[in-house]
Amino acid sequence: MPDQEHRAQVSAVEIARLAGVGRAAVSNWRRRHADFPRPVGGTETSPAFSLAEVEGWLRSQGKIVELPLRERVRGRIELLRDPAGSPAAPLVPALALLLLLQRDPVARQLPAPGDDLRIAAELPAALQEQAVRTLGTEGARLLRLPALLGSTQVELCRLLAELAEERGIAHTASELVGALGETAGRQGANVPAPLAGLLAELARAAGGGTGAYLDPACGNGALLLEAVQRGATALHGQEADQDLAAVALLRLALDAPADRLVPLPFTVAAGDALRADAGPELRADAVLSRPPFNERNWGAEELGYDPRWEYGLPARAESELAWVQHALARVRAGGPAVLLLPGAVAARRSGRRIRAELLRRGALRAVAALPVGIAAPYAAALHIWVLRRPVPGEPPPVRVLLVDAGGGSASGSGALDGVLEAWTAFDGAADTDPVEQPGRYRAVPIVDLLDDETDLTPARHLPQRPADAHRTLTEAQQQLDGLLDALTPLQGSLPGHRPGADDGSHRAAPTIAELIRAGAVELPPEGEPPQPGDVVVLLGAGGRVDVQEESAGESAGGRPIAEATAPALLLRPDPTVLDPWFLAGFVEATVRTERAGGGTAVSSSFTAGAGSTTSSAALPAGSSSTLSAAASAATRRDVRRTRVPRLPLAEQASYARPFRQLAVFRRNLLEAADLGDRLTLGILSGLVDGSLAPEQ
Incomplete structure (x- = not known):
């Protein structure tokens, strides 16, 4: 076995988590039990303990039962995370092992119990060989697999092999990535499956078909996986976080049939697609993405004369509009780009000229507001933008679709279905056909949006149905009554x-x-x-x-x-x-x-205000x-x-x-x-626009 300092170690906080108790209990155990494991590392104020010794002591004291296999796997992955590195890094060799187990049944004996030093030396070579066979030389290089495994990694490989045997390789891979969730690098790198499915379906329905799909900020690969489910024949991804890019690549490989010809027909590159585009000559059939948001340092200064800015130079505060134009530059003429963006992009004054130009030239086809809480950040409004790269010589469209899936009573899957329903009604209609469901969606003449603000927030242009407006405001009044009761006396x-x-x-x-x-x-x-x-x-x-x-x-x-x-x-x-x-x-x-x-x-x-007669x-x-x-x-x-x-x-x-x-x-x-402020404005607006009438 490796030396003591290379063994898996845990802090007092991690011991508390392992035993399901508070940190105070761990402090008490250390004081009251002479046989509690001694620190093997860390500092005097933050000591570290041997995981094996701690687990043995907890079991001997009856303080924990045997943890489920899945939780033991997650625990080892947590131990391998470097606070200063990418949270996705420990998943790369773990998913590479699952790929080996999937495609080489003979290699399944490698993680079996045996000499740790032999496994630590032989298993990395097998992982590397399989990565080259499946992903090609460039794909294997992206993974940066270790040449030698530590004891915690060896133990993780054994547990993973058991878990894959018990629950299946695909299910195990899905659980590993799901547990990573929003901690995986940048916020928004993970798109929930139902929402990812909607974006992929919109791209297919808007003209992407089953061709080549690109995600220039692919995160953990969720959107590309949904494109595969809808028949995409080639996939291209890029992600600034190299470890997260490797996770996306391995997810795609694990999703492919084990008997498919290799190397597999997809690529994932590491790097910032705005500053270092991995495919400047690529013209995909469709672009799908949830790009980074609210970035100030996206490269506005060094990219000032970039040819991608056909619709205007994005301001420093408009990184999302840089990604919009990057997507349009990397899709074929007539091809769709479907992006998930913060709601503020539709209204910020600094982006109004670019929004206006996107409308005038017919590049922006739809904006759909989603229910709050459907994806991270969970307290912010999110919009789906459906774009199409204009075809030279074709007249631009005269209408754009605005959908408010977050303003009605529908939520979750119902709201997502409503977005697709609205797009289907809009995409198949002639310019003179009415496309509208009051309070839900409407085909708005582009000329009506080209004012000083060019605000594309759907709710601003979709008057509510009277019944909806009345119900919503009545519910708000009841909520305000409850709050005021709680405040007084x-x-x-x-x-x-x-x-x-x-x-x-x-x-x-x-x-x-x-x-x-x-x-x-x-x-x-x-x-x-x-x-x-x-x-x-x-x-x-x-x-x-x-x-x-x-x-x-x-x-x-x-x-x-x-x-x-x-x-x-x-x-x-x-x-x-x-x-x-x-x-x-x-x-x-x-x-x-x-x-x-x-x-x-x-x-x-x-x-200072004593004796004043006014409350202010x-x-x-x-x-x-x-x-x-x-x-x-x-x-x-x-x-x-x-x-x-x-x-x-x-x-x-x-x-x-x-x-x-x-x-x-x-x-x-x-x-x-x-x-109270929103309630007064809502009633005032309703009385003015006719969705409400004075009570008789």
């Missing part, structure tokens, strides 16, 4: 308080930066989803601070964290030292008062930022320098309760204000 919704000692003890308290160094607070890697008990600081959200509750995605009051798409900083307090709500209260007080009032306490600023004058300086974006965004520096008093847990709890109560009150207040 104030004695029940706000915590009680009394004069404090104001002894200034908190001023000498340790900062969060010091607590992190001491191990009392952990700073999870950026992009990691919050766990129950984590303090979530929403940077750029006016200093909003929440605590993740037991239900996934929920915080104070049991409601979703609506601003989940905003940059967030996670703080993971040690529950034996800090109450999460106690920590959250001090963080929010610091970032909000320092950002809005230069460090002045909120309570003291009420004194009685508010503290800077308090209007509570209900608006006036306050500057919270920063990581603000958070790290927050001082947190040293108090026993029981005393912390006396503060944690009102801190949580205040968070619920503020959330309800913000939601009520937003909902």
Whole structure:
């Protein structure tokens, strides 16, 4: 066996996850049990333990039962992840092993129990040979397979072989990639299967047929796999993250019949397609993609004179419109490009000239708004854009299809079916045929959209059916009633308080930066989803601070964290030292008062307004930022320098309760204000456009 330092190691947090307990339990085990495994690595404040020794101890104590095979595989993959590298990296050799098991039955004996050193040396050679046979030399080079396996990788290969035998190779591969999910490199790299299927079906129906498909930002290959299911004969992909590109390539190989001629008829390249296009001469029959979004550093400066910008030079803030034009440049004349984009691309002023040019020349054929939450980022609106590269000499179309699949009662698969239904009705109609379903979709004359804004947001151009408008606003009124009931009377919704000692003890308290160094607070890697008990600081959200509750995605009051798409900083307090709500209260007080009032306490600023007869004058300086974006965004520096008093847990709890109560009150207040504003606008608009009538 390899030396001790090469064995699989786990942290205290990972031990807690393995045993299904909190970190406090692990700390107690270390103190109370003399036979608990000793650290074999890490640091004094963050020790690492041998995974095998920990698992053996937990079983001997009856603290865990035998984990399911699938969970043991996932655990080994997690151990192999490098926080500084691509989250997809450990999947590459794992999927390469499944490819070997699929295509070479003789090699299935290689991961069997035996001499670890022999397996560590022989298995990589077999993986490499199979990769070259199946994917060709260039494809195998993309994988960057290791020449020697470590002990954790050898153990993972054994477990994977067992899992593949038990559940099948295709199912095992699907579970591995599914578990990777949104942690795989850039946000949006994973497109859920139903949505990916819709995009592929739209591309096929819009003229792509069964030809060659390209995805210039292919992520884990979900869209290309759906194109295969619809008969695509050739596939081309590119992805900036090399490990994620390798995952996509291996998924395509595993999806191909094992007896198909090799090398297989598809390519996946690594690299940024805007800066380093792998196929500048390619003219695919269709383009499918969910490109990166909200990128400022997409290459606007060095690509200023690129010939792809036929419809205008994209602004620095319009990376998505650069991808739109890249897609049109890489599809044949008359071929479709179907892209999943943020809803803001349809309305941002910086992109209005390019949107107008796309409409004038007939390149943009449809915009479909999807229900919120159908794909990441789950709190943001997403649109599907259907484009066609104009055919020289053909007159441009006079109408564009606008679909609002997110505004009606349908959701999920029903909404997706509605998009395809709308496209079918539009694509087969003559220019003079009416194509409309009130509140759902409409063929809009292009000339009607070419104003100063060229706003292509479907809801702006689709008046609701009267019944829908009335039902939606009635439901909103009922929701607002509930929120207002929760806010009043104030004695029940706000915590009680009394004069404090104001002894200034908190001023000498340790900062969060010091607590992190001491191990009392952990700073999870950026992009990691919050766990129950984590303090979530929403940077750029006016200093909003929440605590993740037991239900996934929920915080104070049991409601979703609506601003989940905003940059967030996670703080993971040690529950034996800090109450999460106690920590959250001090963080929010610091970032909000320092950002809005230069460090002045909120309570003291009420004194300046004493005696005023107007409610606005009685508010503290800077308090209007509570209900608006006036306050500057919270920063990581603000958070790290927050001082947190040293108090026993029981005393912390006396503060944690009102801190949580205040968070619920503020959330309800913000939601009520937003909902009230939208409700008044909705009723006003409905009365004006005729979808509502005054009650008799």
